[in-house]
Amino acid sequence: MVLPHEKYLKEVLIDEHTLQNRIAELGAEISRDYADVDNLVLICILKGGVMFLTDIMRHITVPHEIDFMAAASYGRGARSTSGTVRIEMDIRTQIEDRHLLIVEDIIDSGYTLSFVMETLQARRPASLKLCTLLDKAARREVDVSPDYVGFSIDNKFVFGYGLDLDEKYRNLPFIGVVDLDALNDE
Numbered sequence: 348m349v350l351p352h353e354k355y356l357k358e359v360l361i362d363e364h365t366l367q368n369r370i371a372e373l374g375a376e377i378s379r380d381y382a383d384v385d386n387l388v389l390i391c392i393l394k395g396g397v398m399f400l401t402d403i404m405r406h407i408t409v410p411h412e413i414d415f416m417a418a419a420s421y422g423r424g425a426r427s428t429s430g431t432v433r434i435e436m437d438i439r440t441q442i443e444d445r446h447l448l449i450v451e452d453i454i455d456s457g458y459t460l461s462f463v464m465e466t467l468q469a470r471r472p473a474s475l476k477l478c479t480l481l482d483k484a485a486r487r488e489v490d491v492s493p494d495y496v497g498f499s500i501d502n503k504f505v506f507g508y509g510l511d512l513d514e515k516y517r518n519l520p521f522i523g524v525v526d527l528d529a530l531n532d533e
């Protein structure tokens with residue numbers, strides 16, 4: 348049987364096992380770095396960061412809270428981003444004097460994260476760091492440098508493991524490269 352996502356899948360870029368191993372490593376690293384922190388808050392950027400959050404938090408041994416923020420960037424269509432970013436859903440946690448770690452799926456141009464970080468920084472947290480599963484560093488248009496990176500990837504449009512293809516297939520347990528020909532044929 349051919350599964351619905353398979354016609355859009357050019358190749359599996361990062362398989363489930365490789366993802367989970369790296370996420371466990373990142374969680375251990377974060378646990379070491381924040382060992383003495385007692386007011387850590389993980390801030391997940393919706394929707395793409397949700398799979399990554401729920402997996403990595405299982406490996407973070409430091410007590411922490413979680414909260415969610417949704418940001419959207421507009422301008423050049425669903426598969427590209429622009430400099431116009433808007434917070435669609437804000438966190439509810441008071442973050443002044445607290446240690447914040449943003450958990451994001453992917454950094455591309457950097458516009459989304461640079462806006463989110465400015466917004467959070469203005470609320471005067473004790474610290475603010477960024478953990479991204481994927482980093483497309485070659486695509487960066489504004490200066491955003493993540494503190495923790497799962498995988499650096501080339502400039503390919505990817506989906507699965509939280510990342511969507513037209514809002515679907517976030518459930519896939521691996522990261523796949525989108526077959527743009529299959530998509531354009533529709």
Ligand code: IMP
Nearest residue numbers: 395428454455456457458459504505510
């Ligand atoms: P930025 O503002 O250009 O850094 O865009 C970041 C956002 O664009 C991410 O949070 C994703 O939602 C989305 N994005 C960027 N590249 C991809 C991709 O390859 N697949 C799916 N979503 C992507």
Ligand code: MG
Nearest residue numbers: 393394395452
């Ligand atoms: Mg996102």
